[in-house]
Amino acid sequence: MNASETELVDRRDDEIGSGARAFVDWIVVVAVALTVAFLVRGFLLAHFVVEGSSMDTTLTTGDRVFVNKLSYRLHDPNRGDVVVLHQINGATERDLIKRVVALPGETIEMTNCEVRVTEAGATESRVLSEPYLDRDVISATCGGDFDAVSVPADHVFVMGDNRSGSQDSRNLGPIAESDLVGRAFVVFWPRSDWRWL
Template sequence: MSEFIPRSARHGRRRRRDRNEAWEWVQALAIAIVLAMVIRYFVFEPFSVSGPSMLSTLHDGDLVIVNKLIYQFRAPEKGEIVVFHATSKKDYIKRVIALPGQVVSAQNNIVRVDGRSIDEPYVDEGNRTADFGPVEVPPGHIFVMGDNRMNSSDSREFGPVSMDQVVGRADVIFWPLSDFSFLW
């Protein structure tokens, strides 16, 4: 035998189901927003390249993803591209040339770390490096330089960068899509 359910009771169940479904969507959206914020502020951050100092690796207007977590687990390595706070209002992006305790210098267009010339395939031929140094990198610091040596404000000008100022490692060029590539 079938049970008679008044029309008003059927509508009440549907409304409760609709309200529960809407509440689930609100919860899912809130969780997604919180996760996006956590990832953005603690793990990965987009960074816009400004200026020609990293040509031809990075171009003015390129957008890169910066891995903010990596240096919580290990120190930077030579050759990595890092973003750091140059001033309280401006971040720079440069390449790590020397690590704490190393001595860096340049003479006759050759960069040397601990007296040995370093291979720099990322520097365009004909792009000169002015003589400087020697500079000993203090503990807790790194020595950084732009790939476009003739047009870069870097550690040659403002000295080694404290690890406290380092935001993270640039991992991927994601815009423009035609330039998409990994930087490590």
Template sequence: MEKENTSSSWEWIKAIVIALALAFLIRYFLFAPIVVDGESMSPTLHNGDRMIVNKISYTLFEPERFDIVVFHAPGGKDYIKRVIGLPGDEIEYRSDTLYVNGEPVEERFLDELKENYQGETLTNNFELVDVTNEFVVPEDHLFVLGDNRRHSKDSRDIGTVPTDKVIGKASVIFWPITEVRVAK
């Protein structure tokens, strides 16, 4: 009987150790939770939203325009912003319209916020060189902005983001439970 209890205890210990190791590996290498801090991504994301960051996505694929990414910002803080410019892109805002390589690009995710400002400018005019001293987004860098353009510290303030500072793609909001969805 004692041998059976020892064997059973050992099996439980092994199962717990394996479960903890798997949880660590998944959290460290594949997915991680993040809490949205502030209103810079409003109305897409809200202060206190909890999201899952897919850490492996950018080891398999390149970031795409309008992805929501989490990255290590200067000062040791992690930021969550939207990719606006990819390497080699010329970026300009004129009359509240995004121009990439001279072509206007629609930003549907800003429609609700623009309605809230009722005709006021959401994104002030600028060219990439005005805010980063670069004419195009450098290789291995991204130009990112918060959706709430009037209240966001982003590439206009901190410059372009090296892709090796990107933690991953944030896409699934899991809290609050009434707001569970894929962020776009």
């Protein structure tokens, strides 16, 4: 084998070696990307598709929202947060999207479509200001009045923005904070509905 043949063989070995290295590099990149995607999806961020009219007109069927799953590991829920929660009925489980209207230690009631909240330690209730409600959607019944309900520790009271068309804490009772998947913070699809929540 002469010198030029030796160079040709060495060059071919280098090409095979660099091709194998490039293949391994791509495998590593794909594996890292999948791992990051799994971790983000599993622990930080999720997306949900809205079904039903319980949050009209804030959210409508087909809206897609991003949900911060880490939010309530870092801080407590706040009044007005739009949250996704687990609901378990017998053998079925599904996620619901509602709004937090009362916090742990508070008392909540509704009369003539007015939601009144007595904050923890307060002696008098106050009418809850709810600028997110669409008055054209809220009917005269608002789903019916309800008597005062005390929200236990580590629970929240949630309601849909379409009060007459929502299954919420009025039926389900206060929701354990451990059943909150996270806080919905943006509508990202369809593009025409994009907005912060």
